[in-house]
Amino acid sequence: MSQTVSPASASYAALCAEVRRFHARQMQLLDSGEAEAWAATFTEDGLFAPPSLPEPVRGRAALAEGVRTAHAALVAEGEVRRHLLTTEVVEEPVAGDADGAVRVRSYVQVVATRKDEEPRLILMCVCEDVLVSEDGEWRVRERYVTRDDRP
Amino acid sequence: MSQTVSPASASYAALCAEVRRFHARQMQLLDSGEAEAWAATFTEDGLFAPPSLPEPVRGRAALAEGVRTAHAALVAEGEVRRHLLTTEVVEEPVAGDADGAVRVRSYVQVVATRKDEEPRLILMCVCEDVLVSEDGEWRVRERYVTRDDRP
Amino acid sequence: MSQTVSPASASYAALCAEVRRFHARQMQLLDSGEAEAWAATFTEDGLFAPPSLPEPVRGRAALAEGVRTAHAALVAEGEVRRHLLTTEVVEEPVAGDADGAVRVRSYVQVVATRKDEEPRLILMCVCEDVLVSEDGEWRVRERYVTRDDRP
Incomplete structure (x- = not known):
């Protein structure tokens, strides 16, 4: 070779390394219950359409509130959750696309573990993101998640 | 640093980003049942030695037929499957190797999910690929897959 | 774009590709029971603090001995284990940091499979590494692993 x-x-490799770091950090923040820091990985009016809600969540305040509530419930139950993002297809911005948005379609496993128990794979999801760059940071403008158990 | x-x-980083995109796209095509598009990720006479068959499958027509049949059966059963490729070791072409083939050894989890049920990790596989570049696209020339439950 | x-x-992308190859090779060596080659991925006095031992293991001889013993037991039981490293956050060396150490926090699934049985996800771990470059190779100087089932 x-x-x-x-x-x-070279540009694509640099983009992929950045997107990978972004996603890994974001998942680790979520799993640690760092609600505000996680919400800040979305744009100010970022949209998150999770499979568990009838309507998408929009905006950092609502996003952070959702994580805070969910994480408090997990702590009360003594359960740790991990979001493992793999098999991601990173699509470069389309030429002429003014906002330079990057589309990523990935697989996310959700693993739940309780004290002294074996981990359980509780959800298999597909995550479709629209990422934009703001102030040198990647952020989620739109995220659509589907669960394989709810076709 | x-x-x-x-x-x-820089060359290795660019190669890895391309191979990663190739593999992720290929797995997503397989899981979506896009038989022809998946078969086109192999060379025209590409060889696929899966653990479930006594003989390898060779050539795009046979490859596509295999996926078409398998996917129709899954749809009939209401099961979604995901192939998660991780922990891949990408080996650069050996200097002087005329065909510039890239070897990749990776781990592939197969996760199956049915409506309203928890996902199940049904297979843990090792996937060994020989990839070649054709018309600017990576393609599988040879793929050897082994299952950990059949040593 | x-x-x-x-x-x-470009530098970050190159670093990530190298670290990814390093980690994937290291996990594959571990799973194959190649004790000496695995131990050589640590520095001579490398420290490994696994969740299963009260004290960290230090130095290649002790590291290799641990893998040799563990792998012999698995072979005797007819069990194959895979360590799947995903969702890794690679932190570049801090400017002015003399040793140029790279910190990586990742998620590791441990999957165990026995003949004719379905694979089991037996451990969900967080792995925190301090990597240093020696003779052009990345090596683990310190590794701290925690298990989600032992909070």
Whole structure:
């Protein structure tokens, strides 16, 4: 293989490394119950359409409130949850697309563990994100999540 | 860390980003039952040695037929399957290797989910690929998959 | 998106590709029971604080001995284990940090499979690594692993 890397290839590799860090940090914040920091990974009016709610959640205040409530319930039950994001397809911005949005479709496993019990794979999800760059940081403008057990 | 990236490092990062996109797309096509598009991720005479068959499958027509049949059965049973590819070791082409083939050894979890049921991890596999570049696209020339439950 | 990649972005992408290869190889060596080769992925006096021991293991001889013993027991039981490392956050060295250490926090699933049985997700772990570069290779100087079932 030639050691010469085209600018397009170098650009895509850099994008993927950034998106991967973004997603990993975001999932770890969620699992740690850091509600405000997690909400800040969305745009100010970011939309999150989870499978568990009839209507999407919009805006950081509502996003943070959702995580705070959910995490408090988990702590009360003594359960730790992990969101494992894998098999992600990162689609570069379409040429001429003014907002430079990046689309990512990934698989997310949700694993729940209680004290002295084996971990359980409780959800298998598909996550479709529209990411935009703001102040040098990637943020979720829109996120659509579906569960395989609710076709 | 220095901000200077050697050409070899930049080349490897670009290769890994491409291979990762290739694999993620390929798994998502398989899980969506897009038989022809999935078969097109192999070379025309690509070989797939799955653990479930006594003989390898060779060529796009046979590959597509296999996925079509398997996916129809899953749809009839109301089961969704996901192939999660992780922990991949991407080996650069050996210098002097004329075909520039890339070897990748990865772990693949197969998760099956039925309506209103928890997902089940049904298979833990090791996937060994020989990838080649054709017309600017990565394709599988050979794929060998083993299952941990059949040693 | 511009095709111009900043040196910092290119450097981070190169680092992530190397770290990913390092981790994937290391997990595959562990799962294959290659005790000495696995131990050589740590620094000579590398520290591994696993959740299953009261004291950390230090140094390659002790690290290799631990894997040899554990792997022999698994072989005797007819069990294959896989360590799947995902959702990793790779933190670049802090400017001015003389040793150029890289910190990585990742999620590790441990999957166990016996002949003719379905795989079981037996452990969900968080792995915190301090990696250093020696002779052009990444090595673990310190590794701290926690299990979600032992809070």
